[in-house]
Amino acid sequence: MAQAQPEQDLPHVPWSDIRLNEKIGEGSFGTVHIGTLREKDMVAVKVLGFEEYPVDLGEPSNLLAKNLREEAHVMLQIQTENVVKLIGVCMDKGHYSIIMEYMPRGTLPHVLQTLDRQLSWPERLLMCLDAARGLRTIHHPHGGYPARLHGHLSSDAFLVNNDLRVKLSDFCTTKTRSSINKRKRSHRRRSTVAYLAPEHLQAIHEAADYPSEVYSFGVIMWEIVSQRIAHQERRGVNESEIRRFVLEEKKSEDLPADCSPQLKDIIDKCRSHKPLDRPQMTGVVTILEALSSSCSS
Numbered sequence: 001m002a003q004a005q006p007e008q009d010l011p012h013v014p015w016s017d018i019r020l021n022e023k024i025g026e027g028s029f030g031t032v033h034i035g036t037l038r039e040k041d042m043v044a045v046k047v048l049g050f051e052e053y054p055v056d057l058g059e060p061s062n063l064l065a066k067n068l069r070e071e072a073h074v075m076l077q078i079q080t081e082n083v084v085k086l087i088g089v090c091m092d093k094g095h096y097s098i099i100m101e102y103m104p105r106g107t108l109p110h111v112l113q114t115l116d117r118q119l120s121w122p123e124r125l126l127m128c129l130d131a132a133r134g135l136r137t138i139h140h141p142h143g144g145y146p147a148r149l150h151g152h153l154s155s156d157a158f159l160v161n162n163d164l165r166v167k168l169s170d171f172c173t174t175k176t177r178s179s180i181n182k183r184k185r186s187h188r189r190r191s192t193v194a195y196l197a198p199e200h201l202q203a204i205h206e207a208a209d210y211p212s213e214v215y216s217f218g219v220i221m222w223e224i225v226s227q228r229i230a231h232q233e234r235r236g237v238n239e240s241e242i243r244r245f246v247l248e249e250k251k252s253e254d255l256p257a258d259c260s261p262q263l264k265d266i267i268d269k270c271r272s273h274k275p276l277d278r279p280q281m282t283g284v285v286t287i288l289e290a291l292s293s294s295c296s297s
């Protein structure tokens with residue numbers, strides 16, 4: 001059986017350079033571990049497949065392997081300060097993986113739920129700005145790369161480092177996710193209904209578009225600013241409470257009373273029920289940059 005070859009333009013890391021340490025997460029794609037690269041650098045290693053459902057790594061046409069390369073390519077094309085850095089891919093038989101920058105504090109909602117203090121306003125603004133710059137990178141890329149949607153945007157897609165800097169991650173393609181989910185039905189992603197734009201709550205199977213991702217981003221900013229998880233008490237069976245709140249009552253969750261009017265304005269514009277009233281991510285970044293610099297000066 002032919003062995004998958006490393007892509008010429010993807011940095012290849014041989015498995016012998018990696019020491020795998022504890023598991024830190026599991027997605028629909030496989031497991032994520034802390035690792036050590038060349039006995040020196042701490043990295044995160046996303047290993048394709050699961051112990052109980054190993055992927056046949058010898059087959060180059062394998063859809064999952066193809067999509068792993070696709071995810072790595074996307075990461076490589078959009079490397080900026082606010083996107084989790086791709087270090088390389090390993091395509092050694094039995095060890096198909098993506099090696100990336102390790103983000104020690106984990107996902108954004110995990111930080112918002114477990115931080116033992118209130119974030120200051122400059123911190124909240126900087127986290128919003130980091131996240132906005134991350135999303136702008138894919139919506140409005142430089143260097144002639146195609147604009148793209150994230151595809152399943154929620155606060156889980158953002159990871160946080162020790163300095164509370166936020167970076168966009170998780171470029172696993174929809175195809176990859178659905179094919180591995182067929183193998184491993186036990187993995188349940190946190191529901192993303194709380195982040196769905198009203199027009200998509202009505203037509204749940206419709207694909208995301210740019211305005212609907214801006215709406216999702218508005219909800220994520222609400223989470224950072226409120227230091228809470230969106231619709232926490234409305235999540236439940238079928239999320240019918242979220243639908244009622246958003247679709248029937250036409251509401252958005254309230255921001256803290258001490259949120260500045262300018263920040264409230266941009267979050268509310270992103271969460272507008274009218275897609276055409278939502279700004280583009282370039283505009284969101286410009287406003288957050290101005291607010292962040294005036295707040296920290």
Ligand SMILES: Nc1ncnc2c1ncn2[C@@H]1O[C@H](COP(=O)(O)OP(=O)(O)OP(=O)(O)O)[C@@H](O)[C@H]1O
Binds near residue numbers: 027030101107159
């Ligand atoms: N670079 C990283 N640094 C630190 N932790 C990470 C990193 N990448 C992933 N993780 C952790 O591993 C978990 C699983 O990540 P992964 O991207 O595989 O799946 P997911 O985003 O939860 O789901 P899916 O694969 O369906 O998109 C994350 O929720 C996070 O806790």
